[in-house]
Amino acid sequence: MADTVEEHPHLRVLIVDDHPLFRSGLRAALDSAEDIDVVGEAGDAETLGALVADTRPQVVVMDVGLPGISGTEAVRGLAASHPGLPVLMLTMSQDDASVLAALRAGARGYLVKGSGRDAVLSAVRTVATGGAVFGPEIADRIAALLSGARRALPDQPFPELTRREGEVLELVARGYDNRRIARELVLSDKTVRNNVSRIFAKLQVTRRAEAVSQARDAGLGAPPPARDRRSPHPM
Template sequence: MQSEKTQVRVVIVEDHPLFREGLRLALESADDMLVVGEAETLADLAGAVETGQPQVVVMDLSLPDGSGIEATRRLAEQNPGLSVLVLTMADDDGTLLGALHAGARGYLVKGAGREEVLHAVRTVAAGGAVFGPDVAARIAALVTTGAQRDAERLFPSLTSREVEVLDLVARGHDNRRIARELFVAEKTVRNHITHIFEKLDVATRAEAVARARDAGLGSATPGAAEQGPSDT
């Protein structure tokens, strides 16, 4: 058995007794975990944190006396060294973004396996961030959507479809792949790119990529070819 000093100290916030007990047993089955407190309600949380001095709080978001998101925000503000790992039934985008904005370092949906939960606790305790596979994919999609909205504001002359095409160009995709991604003909893609070049007043694909990435589109991965107007 490892010494207590090397164990990750955890407080569980969960109002369902059976789930809370199962989670505690799962955590304490690992030698490097120590559950130092449990809270059924937000009212119990402050005392559990003060008494247990945890490194990680595993937080349910649906509690009988308030929102786990607001509790996460308070913990992040009052205990900067404390990491919150959300473990919840809620898997909608609004709840996910709310938890991340509140300062959660990880987000798992209930049903995650024991090893996934243990890995997540260890990761956030070490200062990292961790999300379930489905959650990570949705975060990427939400970030991309946000970047596209920002780009539409920065390039008001472009249509939404043209911003979509510009984003794919900035990712290094050629016209054939863009056509497959958008389920359109290559000729349609070429027309969009011609209009984009005209509206952005650029002469090459590389210039368009640079403008797009400045606006938050595309990726940092190189690969966009430097092509002139004849390659549109």
């Protein structure tokens, strides 16, 4: 269970982000506040549970697009292992799928990178005391989704992708390699590679595992139909 704010004069914060320069700048911004101490940093979520146990933060500030275990998966894990520990997502990802997946996993706040120092400090303090915080861009998206102005998952989990890129990402999420995707969609290997590259750029990932993680968080990669479970046809 996370420590309560009243037990410490300073608010204890853990940063999880895979960009060292951003972590450094964020740490400087947080440490500049008289009531906040950064008690630890991590570049991924692989050992996050142990780090939380060692540093006992009261708030975790985390990116969505982490290598290996995604930020959304990490939030879900913390909700199970450290219930009551608030997580503030601070990320470049603004698409509806990432926002909804993070909130469903248990995140208490969602800001985009580029938010001002005062906005970040206020968000950290707010989630620490049980509140929820969303940047202006995110609040607008949530309002639109709740009002029905946009379709939520799973119809169009990544609206920035073209229809073809969405089809390719679905198969990537199922674990198919490029060669099998080309066979399934009747495309050339080069076309599939190009689509995968564009998908990586739009999802702001550099590894296939990160794309798979985001896609599965958004509900893609469901068990394939019966015909896909048979052995592939010989070439």
